[in-house]
Amino acid sequence: MYYFWQRFRKVLVLKSTVITLFFSAFSLADGNPNTVSSDLFDLSQGTVVVNSDAFATPESTFSPTGPFEGGHTLMRTGNPGDSSFIEFRTSGRVSIEGFRLFAGSDSGAGTRRAMSNFRLLADLDNNGSYETVVYDEPISATYSLQPGNAATLAEQLDLTVMLPAVVSSQNWRLETIQASAGAFSEVRLIELDAIAASSISRPVPVLPMPLLFVLALSLFGFVARKLKV
Numbered sequence: 603m604y605y606f607w608q609r610f611r612k613v614l615v616l617k618s619t620v621i622t623l624f625f626s627a628f629s630l631a632d633g634n635p636n637t638v639s640s641d642l643f644d645l646s647q648g649t650v651v652v653n654s655d656a657f658a659t660p661e662s663t664f665s666p667t668g669p670f671e672g673g674h675t676l677m678r679t680g681n682p683g684d685s686s687f688i689e690f691r692t693s694g695r696v697s698i699e700g701f702r703l704f705a706g707s708d709s710g711a712g713t714r715r716a717m718s719n720f721r722l723l724a725d726l727d728n729n730g731s732y733e734t735v736v737y738d739e740p741i742s743a744t745y746s747l748q749p750g751n752a753a754t755l756a757e758q759l760d761l762t763v764m765l766p767a768v769v770s771s772q773n774w775r776l777e778t779i780q781a782s783a784g785a786f787s788e789v790r791l792i793e794l795d796a797i798a799a800s801s802i803s804r805p806v807p808v809l810p811m812p813l814l815f816v817l818a819l820s821l822f823g824f825v826a827r828k829l830k831v
Contacts, residue, residue, distance in 0.1 A: 637666040637704055642796040643774075648693025652773075660688045663776070663791045674706070677789040680780050682718075686789060689732075689775045696772065697799035700764040701737075704792035705745070709757045712782065713743035715790040716759075719779035722794075724771035732775045737763055743781035758792075768799040 639646050645665045654660040658676040662668030670676070677686035707716035719740050723732040742748040746756040753760035778789040 637702075637793040638795055639666050642692060642696040642698060642798050643690070643701075643794055649690055651688060651690050653687075653689040655686055656688055657788050663688060663794050664690065666793060671790075673792070675791040676715075677778050677780070677791065679788050682780055682783050682787075684780050685777050686780070687775055687777045689773070691773050692771075694772060695770055696796065697768050697770040698765070698796045699768050699799045700762065700797035702793075702795040702797065703759065703761045703763065704794070705759040706755075706790050706792055707743075707745060707757045708786065708790075709755070711786075714782050714784070714787055716743040716745060716781040717741050717778040717789045718743050718781040719777075721775075721777040723775040723777070724769055725773035725775070726769075726771050728773060730773075732773070734769070734771070736765065736769050736774075762797075764797070770799075 638644070641647070643649055643664050645661060649664050651660045651664070655678045656675055657679055658674075659668050659670040660675050662670060662673045663675045665673060667673040668675075675688075677688075678684070680686065701722065703720060705717060708714040719738070721738045722736040724734040724736050725732045726734050741759070741761075745751055745753065745759040748759060748761065750761055750763075751759055752762065776794060778791070780787060780789055
C-alpha cells in the first residue's frame with residue numbers, strides 16, 4: 603500500500619506540473635501591460651520624492667496605487683510648453699538600462715492632460731545639479747501616434763525606452779512639458795518604472811501553444827513509463 607501511495611503521489615505531482623505548463627503559455631503570451639511594484643524606482647523599494655511642483659500626489663508616479671485617481675500624478679498647471687518636475691531619490695545608487703513610462707490624457711478630450719516632451723535627468727556626483735541628461739525626447743501629444751506606444755487605449759501612453767548606456771545614480775529628476783491649454787491641462791503621469799541593468803529586459807521567446815502542450819504530454823509519458831519500471 604505504501605509503494606502504491608508513493609507512485610500515486612508522483613503521478614499527481616507530474617499532472618500538476620503538466621497543467622501548470624499548459625496554462626503558463628497563456629500568461630506568458632498575453633504579457634502584462636500594467637505597472638509593477640518591484641522596480642528600482644518604486645516607493646516599496648525605498649524611493650522618496652524630495653522635491654516637486656506637481657499639482658497632485660507626485661509619489662504616485664513611483665507606485666501602482668495612490669489616493670488620486672487610483673494612483674495617478676497631476677503635474678503643475680501651466681500653459682503649453684511649460685515644464686513641471688519631480689525630483690526623487692532611490693534607496694541607494696542604482697543602475698538602469700532603461701525605463702517604462704506610463705501616462706494618460708483625457709479620453710474624448712483631444713490632447714488634454716497629455717505631454718509633448720519627457721526628460722529624465724540624473725545627479726551623478728550628488729551636488730544637486732542634475733547635470734546628466736539620461737533622456738530628452740518629444741512625445742506625440744496624441745498618444746496613439748507615438749512610436750513605440752504599447753498601450754491598448756488611444757488616450758494612454760505605455761512607452762519602453764532602452765538607453766544607449768547604463769546610468770548609475772541615486773538622485774533623479776523627471777520633467778514633463780504640457781501639451782494643451784485651458785482648464786484641466788496638467789500632464790497626467792501614471793507611473794515611471796525603472797529597467798534595472800543586467801535584468802532580462804528584452805521580450806522572452808514564448809513557445810507556441812501546441813508545441814508546449816506536446817512537450818508537456820511527452821514529459822508526462824516519459825515519467826509515467828519510468829514509474830512502471
